[in-house]
Amino acid sequence: MNVVAFARAKQGTGASRRLRNSGRTPGIIYGGAAEPQLVEVDHNTLWYALKKEAFHASVLEMDLDGAKSQVLLRNVQYHPFKQLVLHVDFQRVDANTVLTMKVPVHYSGAEESPAVKIDKCMVTPVVTEIEVRCMPKDLPEFISVDLSKLEKGATLHLNDVVLPKGVTLVSHSNAAVISVAAPAGGAADEEAPAAE
DSSP: OEEEEEEOOOOSHHHHHHHHHTTEEEEEEEOSSSOOEEEEEEHHHHHHHHTSHHHHSSOEEEEETTEEEEEEEEEEEEOSSSSOEEEEEEEEOOTTSOEEEEEEEEEEOGGGSHHHHTTOOEEEESOSEEEEEEOGGGOOSOEEEEOTTOOTTOOOBGGGSOOOTTOEEOOOSOOBSEEEEOOTTHHHHHHHHHHO
16 A cells, blocks of 8 residues: 655644644654654545555555655554544564564454354454564465354464464464354253243
């Protein structure tokens, strides 16, 4: 995904307010060998880009006054109640340096699993993103988790998640990623009509 940014000379509360009033969002790029640089981005373009999941978990191509570089979105500050982005932070990416990033998790196949189809269990995701470590070229847009083999009473942990090649988990704990709950009083409800 691409981001178009422009160098910003003025800083401070007043300058940032004027910038926002003109339809721009103040930001900063830091990291790498270069000094941190103040930038401004078109607000509406940024607002719609932030609605896309991939924008948050991908290496972005930034065009800064004609010079191209690779960056990661690191922080976004929103207005408490207006649809307004107040500030955005980007970090430069070095192709030869390992990076740490939170990546969204996509679950699929729960409806076809024995836990749901046969035992009528409720499958609830506990984890929506996983922190991973990898080279920039290996950063996945998302991690896919197949739940089609899930059975009643089973628990899926972080260590059970299959990661793409070159990607490793940051977390040392083996937390559960989904919760499988049996239906409340399911057996009793089935027997009641037969007794009548």
